Amino acid sequence: MKLLFIVLDGLGDRPIPEFEGKTPLEYANTPNMDKFASLGINGLLDVIAPGVTPGSDTAHLALFGVDPYEYYTGRGPFEAAGIGLEVKEGDIAFRTNFATIDEKGIIKDRRAGRIKEGTDKLAELFSGMEIDGIQIILEAGTEHRAALVLRGEGLSQNVSENDPHVEGKEPLKFIPLDDSPEAQKTSRVLTTLAMKAENLLSNADLNKERIENELLPANYLLIRGAGKVPKVPNFEEEYCLETACIAGGGLYKGVGRMLGMHIIEDSMLTGGTNTDLKHKFELANKTLQNYDFVFVHVKGTDNLSHDGKPKEKKEFIEKVDKELSQFLPENYKDDLVIMITGDHSSPCSFKDHSADPVPIIIYSPDCRRDDVMKFGESYAAKGYLGHILGKHIMNIALNEMRLVHKFGA
Amino acid sequence: MKLLFIVLDGLGDRPIPEFEGKTPLEYANTPNMDKFASLGINGLLDVIAPGVTPGSDTAHLALFGVDPYEYYTGRGPFEAAGIGLEVKEGDIAFRTNFATIDEKGIIKDRRAGRIKEGTDKLAELFSGMEIDGIQIILEAGTEHRAALVLRGEGLSQNVSENDPHVEGKEPLKFIPLDDSPEAQKTSRVLTTLAMKAENLLSNADLNKERIENELLPANYLLIRGAGKVPKVPNFEEEYCLETACIAGGGLYKGVGRMLGMHIIEDSMLTGGTNTDLKHKFELANKTLQNYDFVFVHVKGTDNLSHDGKPKEKKEFIEKVDKELSQFLPENYKDDLVIMITGDHSSPCSFKDHSADPVPIIIYSPDCRRDDVMKFGESYAAKGYLGHILGKHIMNIALNEMRLVHKFGA
Numbered sequence: 001m002k003l004l005f006i007v008l009d010g011l012g013d014r015p016i017p018e019f020e021g022k023t024p025l026e027y028a029n030t031p032n033m034d035k036f037a038s039l040g041i042n043g044l045l046d047v048i049a050p051g052v053t054p055g056s057d058t059a060h061l062a063l064f065g066v067d068p069y070e071y072y073t074g075r076g077p078f079e080a081a082g083i084g085l086e087v088k089e090g091d092i093a094f095r096t097n098f099a100t101i102d103e104k105g106i107i108k109d110r111r112a113g114r115i116k117e118g119t120d121k122l123a124e125l126f127s128g129m130e131i132d133g134i135q136i137i138l139e140a141g142t143e144h145r146a147a148l149v150l151r152g153e154g155l156s157q158n159v160s161e162n163d164p165h166v167e168g169k170e171p172l173k174f175i176p177l178d179d180s181p182e183a184q185k186t187s188r189v190l191t192t193l194a195m196k197a198e199n200l201l202s203n204a205d206l207n208k209e210r211i212e213n214e215l216l217p218a219n220y221l222l223i224r225g226a227g228k229v230p231k232v233p234n235f236e237e238e239y240c241l242e243t244a245c246i247a248g249g250g251l252y253k254g255v256g257r258m259l260g261m262h263i264i265e266d267s268m269l270t271g272g273t274n275t276d277l278k279h280k281f282e283l284a285n286k287t288l289q290n291y292d293f294v295f296v297h298v299k300g301t302d303n304l305s306h307d308g309k310p311k312e313k314k315e316f317i318e319k320v321d322k323e324l325s326q327f328l329p330e331n332y333k334d335d336l337v338i339m340i341t342g343d344h345s346s347p348c349s350f351k352d353h354s355a356d357p358v359p360i361i362i363y364s365p366d367c368r369r370d371d372v373m374k375f376g377e378s379y380a381a382k383g384y385l386g387h388i389l390g391k392h393i394m395n396i397a398l399n400e401m402r403l404v405h406k407f408g409a
Numbered sequence: 410m411k412l413l414f415i416v417l418d419g420l421g422d423r424p425i426p427e428f429e430g431k432t433p434l435e436y437a438n439t440p441n442m443d444k445f446a447s448l449g450i451n452g453l454l455d456v457i458a459p460g461v462t463p464g465s466d467t468a469h470l471a472l473f474g475v476d477p478y479e480y481y482t483g484r485g486p487f488e489a490a491g492i493g494l495e496v497k498e499g500d501i502a503f504r505t506n507f508a509t510i511d512e513k514g515i516i517k518d519r520r521a522g523r524i525k526e527g528t529d530k531l532a533e534l535f536s537g538m539e540i541d542g543i544q545i546i547l548e549a550g551t552e553h554r555a556a557l558v559l560r561g562e563g564l565s566q567n568v569s570e571n572d573p574h575v576e577g578k579e580p581l582k583f584i585p586l587d588d589s590p591e592a593q594k595t596s597r598v599l600t601t602l603a604m605k606a607e608n609l610l611s612n613a614d615l616n617k618e619r620i621e622n623e624l625l626p627a628n629y630l631l632i633r634g635a636g637k638v639p640k641v642p643n644f645e646e647e648y649c650l651e652t653a654c655i656a657g658g659g660l661y662k663g664v665g666r667m668l669g670m671h672i673i674e675d676s677m678l679t680g681g682t683n684t685d686l687k688h689k690f691e692l693a694n695k696t697l698q699n700y701d702f703v704f705v706h707v708k709g710t711d712n713l714s715h716d717g718k719p720k721e722k723k724e725f726i727e728k729v730d731k732e733l734s735q736f737l738p739e740n741y742k743d744d745l746v747i748m749i750t751g752d753h754s755s756p757c758s759f760k761d762h763s764a765d766p767v768p769i770i771i772y773s774p775d776c777r778r779d780d781v782m783k784f785g786e787s788y789a790a791k792g793y794l795g796h797i798l799g800k801h802i803m804n805i806a807l808n809e810m811r812l813v814h815k816f817g818a
Contacts, residue, residue, distance in 0.1 A: 366423055366758060368765065368786060369430070384787065386796040388459055395460025399764035406762055407457060408464020408477060409484040409634065 001364070001401040003241070003293040004284065004327060005339045007063065008320060009056065010302030012345025012358040012377060016310045024314040024348065025359070026376035032324040033361070033375035036338055039329065040363030042372040043385025045341055045393065053355040054390075056302075059343035060255040062390030065239075066232055073157055074227025075251070080147035082254025085139045087229045092155045092186060095225035096138070096146040097163070098122065098218035101198065107167050111144040113216035118206045119146060122218060125200045131189045138221075141250055148223055150189060156182035161224035162194060171222065190223060197221045235259035239398060244287045247297035248275055256295065273300040273316060281323035288336070305346030313348060329365065337364040337400045339393065340375070357387065364400035410773070410810040412650070412702040413693065413736060414748045416472065417729060418465065418658075419711030421754025421767040421786055425719045433723040433757070434768070435785035441733035442770070442784035445747055448738065449772030451781040452794025454750055454802065455764075462764040463799075465711075468752035469664040471799030474648075475641055482566055483636025484660070489556035491663025494548045496638045501564045501595060504634035505547070505555040506572070507531065507627035510607065514579050519572070520553040522625035527615045528555060531627055534609045540598045547630075550659055557632055559598060565591035570633035571603060580631065599632060606630045644668035648807060653696045656706035657684055665704065682709035682725060690732035697745070714755030722757060738774065746773040746809045748802065749784070766796065773809035 011025060019027035046052070047059045048068060057078050058068035076093035087093055098119055100109040119140035129136040134152035141147060158177035164170070174190040176183035198220055201207060207217035236243055237260065245256030246264045248271025253263050264287055268279050277298070284296045298320055304313040325331065327338060342358035359380030370384035388396070398405070420434060428436035455461070456468045457477065466484050467477035485502035496502055507528055509518040528549035538545040543561035550556060567586040573579070583599040585592035607629055610616060616626035645652050646669065654665030655673045657680025662672050673696055677688050686707070693705045707729055713722040734740065736747060750769035753762045768789030779793035797805070807814070 368423055368432075370787065370790065384453075384790045386453070386790070388796075392459035395458075395764065397460075399460055399462065402759065402763075404462045404759075404761065404763060406462045406464050408467030408481060 001335050001337055001403070002288050002291075003337045003339065003397055003401055004288060005293065005295045005397070006341075007060075007295070007297050008301045008317070008340070008342050009297065009299045010305045010344060010346030010353065011317075011342025012347070012354070012356050013305065013310070013313070014347040014349055014356065016348065019310065019314070023377050024310045025317055026374070026378065028314045028317040028321070030318060030321040030375055032321050032328060033340060034373060035328055036324075036340060036361045036363045037375040037379070038373045039369065040338070040361045041367055041370055041385050042380040042383025043360055044357040044377070044381050044387050045360040045390060046357045046387060047344055047390035049389065050357070050387070051355045053353050054344045055353070056251055056343060057255065059390070060252060061232075063343060063393065064235060064255070064259055065391055065394040066259065067391065071230045071232050073230050075225040076147070076227040077229040078251050078254035078258060079141075079225065080139070080149055080254065081257045082250030082252070083139050083141040083145075083147045085137065085147050085149055087149060087258070088151065089229055089231045091229040092150045092157050093227055093229055094148040094223045096148045097222040098144045098146060099220045099222045100216040100218065101171070101220040105170050107164060107169060107171060107220070107222070109216050110163070110165075110167055110222060112218035115144050115210075115216075115218045119144070119218065121206055122201060122204055125204060126197070129196070131192050131196070132185065134189050136193060144218065145250070146221075148221070150186065154182050155186045155189075155228075156180055157186075157226045157228040158183040159187045159190060159226055161222075161226070162190070163222040163224045171220070194221060194223070232258050235261055239293075239394065240403070241292040242290075243293040243295065244291040245295050245297070246280060246284055246287065247271065247295075249297065249299050252297040252299075261295065262291070271299045273303050273312070275300060277319050277323050281326065285326055301342070302346050305348050306351050308348050308351045310348040334365050337362070337397055339363075339397050341393075360385065360388070360393065362393070362396060362400060367400055410744050410746055410812070411697050411700070412746045412748065412806055412810055413697060414702065414704045414806070416469075416704070416706050417710045417726070417749070417751050418706065418708045419714045419753060419755030419762065420726075420751025421756070421763075421765050422714065422719070422722070423756040423758055423765065425757065428719065428723070432786050433719045434726055435783070435787065437723045437726040437730070439726060439730040439784055441730045441737060442749060443782060444737055445733070445749060445770050445772045446784040446788070447782045448778065449747070449770045450776055450779055450794050451789040451792025452769055453766040453786070453789050453796050454769040454799060455766045455796060456753055456799035458798065459766070459796070460764050462762050463753045464762070465660055465752060466664065468799070469661060470641075472752060472802065473644060473664070473668055474800055474803040475668065476800065480639045480641050482639050484634040485556070485636040486638040487660050487663035487667060488550075488634065489548070489558055489663065490666040491659030491661070492548050492550040492554070492556045494546065494556050494558055496558060496667070497560065498638055498640045500638040501559045501566050502636055502638055503557040503632045505557045506631040507553045507555060508629045508631045509625040509627065510580070510629040516573060516576050516578055516580060516629070516631070518625050519574075519576055519631060521627035524553050524619075524625075524627045528553070528627060530615055531610060531613055534613060535606070538605070540601050540605070541594065543598050545602060553627070554659065555630075557630070559595065563591050564595045564598075565589055566595075566635045566637040567592040568596045568599060568635055570631075570635070571599070572631040572633045580629070603630060603632070641667050644670055648702075648803065649812070650701040651699075652702040652704065653700040654704045654706075655689060655693055655696065656680065656704070658706065658708050661706040661708075670704065671700070680708045682712050682721070684709060686728050686732050690735065694735055710751070711755050714757050715760055717757050717760045719757040743774050746771070746806055748772075748806050750802070769794065769797070769802065771802070771805055771809060776809055
């Protein structure tokens with residue numbers, strides 16, 4: 001048996017008056033998801049716990065059975081892993097922006113004009129850098145994004161960030177957040193690094209060219225999201241499943257990589273609303289031939305929620321639905337378990353994550369069934385699964401795959 | 410108020426196509442259980458946790474409110490207690506088979522031709538045996554089954570078994586599973602014991618007679634399921650209930666005995682599909698006169714599931730149902746709480762345990778009621794109890810008995 005796990009980011013929502021009081025998912029025309037809902041078992045999922053609003057990072061840990069209260073240390077490690085950095089247990093990892101600072105030391109643009117190209121060249125300038133015996137590793141991501149890793153002895157994640165999160169202000173000072181020598185040292189290293197970086201980047205050829213071309217130079221590093229890289233359980237070893245991760249967003253690839261999944265790299269996976277969903281799900285279908293478990297992450301639903309666009313969210317859900325017909329029982333071998341849910345709710349009215357539970361479908365060819373006929377928040381509430389927690393769903397899916405690990409005899 | 414707790418082993422199942430997509434329980438004609446379902450409260454029970462497949466041993470611990478993650482060390486202690494051995498905290502206990510080994514040292518029959526009589530005489534040969542300062546206690550059970558206890562200082566449960574689990578092979582060597590001197594010593598004691606046992610048993614009169622009568626001799630001990638006897642909570646002290654256990658299977662009597670229940674010994678309780686259900690439930694009814702709480706274990710449902718026989722499972726459930734009419738409100742004093750459930754699901758299609766939750770009815774004369782009118786997995790899913798955990802049900806039953814232990818003031 002194989003498992004296809006589809007996560008629609010920020011799927012859950014709240015009643016929209018223009019949708020007859022239905023949510024975007026409930027209002028959407030989703031014949032394929034509805035088929036899975038009617039053939040499968042349904043429920044509401046509290047990804048972390050009732051009333052707890054998950055971040056994207058903690059949510060995905062929980063969905064994969066990894067307790068975020070035990071293993072989550074900050075977003076940095078997952079972003080770094082997502083960019084492809086081989087983080088090691090004990091590294092301190094950070095999310096980083098290439099930014100623009102002016103001669104007076106004021107942040108002019110937190111994203112250096114959303115610089116598209118050349119940041120890999122800028123990151124190379126840091127190659128081999130050491131400060132105070134600490135190895136500095138900078139790796140460019142998409143656009144202005146980069147990941148920073150400090151590797152060495154005596155470091156701590158308890159340091160503040162230098163990102164003021166608004167433009168027109170000076171960068172903040174790094175401050176140790178506790179009295180430990182480790183936090184002091186980390187903050188010192190970061191302070192030196194930020195100065196060195198400003199110097200190195202200001203003199204970089206690329207930035208001289210950008211100024212000539214009236215583009216904002218990427219001459220500063222804004223560093224945030226410190227996290228000590230945790231030793232997370234290895235997903236493949238834990239569940240004995242060859243696992244593939246299909247995602248556009250760096251964070252989701254990062255979670256997958258840190259848990260030991262095989263990351264399917266494909267430049268057509270954008271992690272946005274412009275992603276080619278047809279391509280993505282065909283890729284998932286192909287990948288299922290070689291893996292026991294394929295995780296597909298779709299980000300667009302969350303982006304549209306953050307923008308407060310219920311109509312577009314509904315339409316995006318319908319586009320996803322269209323691509324799912326290839327997995328219907330009549331079009332697929334009788335060996336597929338499908339799990340469809342969200343990592344959290346993002347009501348369009350909130351324009352942000354919320355703690356509302358998300359609907360979940362778990363379908364297998366011979367699962368018990370309930371009366372739920374359509375995928376949706378209020379329908380799922382009446383399903384056979386009742387309310388379940390994120391940490392339970394992998395075990396429930398494994399049971400449907402008949403990969404039973406009996407506890408006791 | 411009294412409590413009758415009926416556990417139908419492996420009760421839960423999955424949709425059977427020939428049963429119009431119903432489970433054996435749903436398809437069965439069960440007017441008495443349905444009466445309790447309609448007068449009581451219903452729900453789905455995750456005995457250990459959602460998605461976790463229980464063993465029979467861990468399941469029963471959980472049903473009695475004892476956390477198996479804290480107290481379960483292996484099946485040996487419960488089997489030994491079930492046979493009637495007075496195990497002590499710290500003993501290392503094992504499940505043991507009398508088996509047949511040939512001159513070449515090959516296991517010819519793992520159950521010595523399912524030897525019926527005389528194993529108590531064989532066990533007596535070990536009376537008073539000591540190896541390396543360790544007391545050897547062997548007690549015969551039903552048929553080929555026996556329990557072995559090692560009692561003394563410096564022992565460990567971390568040893569492998571010598572049972573190859575197939576015939577035509579040599580017994581396995583006992584291997585210490587960690588580097589501790591305790592595991593080394595235990596493995597040494599077991600190795601010596603197996604040699605001594607082969608010698609003792611081969612020369613036993615009973616086995617000479619068996620060979621003369623062309624029966625397989627019980628000339629070897631296959632030893633498995635090591636577990637250090639844990640200090641489990643005493644059920645009667647914990648809940649202040651005089652408790653009786655009515656079960657055929659040794660394991661269930663063992664769990665009961667270890668928790669401090671009074672074991673009703675009766676040779677008509679077979680722990681199989683051939684058990685006299687009329688006798689069993691009449692015994693339960695009689696026992697209710699003298700005890701506050703009577704636990705009745707019925708094994709046949711699980712046996713038929715392991716054999717993949719849904720029709721026979723359905724019919725067996727119907728036979729159980731027939732015997733329950735004596736406990737209906739109209740036939741009983743108004744002082745009885747009844748709880749009916751399974752210890753785990755065993756879908757006939759799996760022929761093994763699964764993690765699917767089991768339906769549960771809790772009836773008391775004045776409990777709240779729900780709309781559920783029939784006992785069954787999909788009906789119970791709509792009940793008032795929702796999804797509950799094994800560890801909660803004793804407390805819920807005590808509440809129905811009005812034995813309220815207020816937490817706080």
